[in-house]
Amino acid sequence: MSGFKKFLFRGNLVDLAVAFVVGAAFASLVKDFATSFITPLIALLGGKPDYTRLAVTINGTKFPYGVFVTSAVAFVITAVIVYFLVVLPTAKLIERMDRGKExxxxxxxxxxxxxxxxxxxxxxxxxxxxxxxxxxx
Structure with missing residues (x-):
């Protein structure tokens, strides 16, 4: 049992658990930002990007490809938000902090x-x- 305790309380596992929880909260934040601001902006330009009702039926079997298309659009929107609001500013901040280092x-x-x-x-x-x-x- 002591080996199991050591495994659970190792620094790597705790760090991973914290990163997972923070990542899940951040994913929710990005999703809500996209839902609250980005999706309405897109709807102003070209209609709401909800394609979940799109489907094709072949030999009586329904293929709801619209669910995938909607998820793909949401993924692209999320990736753009994360890149421009998190990755790019963080990279510039790190670059600015590292300028004077030898x-x-x-x-x-x-x-x-x-x-x-x-x-x-x-x-x-x-x-x-x-x-x-x-x-x-």
């Missing part, structure tokens, strides 16, 4: 792996490299 890694000239700027030998391909501090500028 580089701690560089590429190995032989295998192009990231290695420390102080390294004398690549840890991946073991080729000798000149530390950046000793390189002529």
């Amino acid at each position: 580089a701690t890694e560089r590429e190995c000239p032989q295998c192009l792996s990231d290695i420390s700027v102080k390294a004398r030998r690549c840890r991946y391909c073991t080729s000798e490299v000149v530390p950046l501090a000793e390189m002529p500028h």
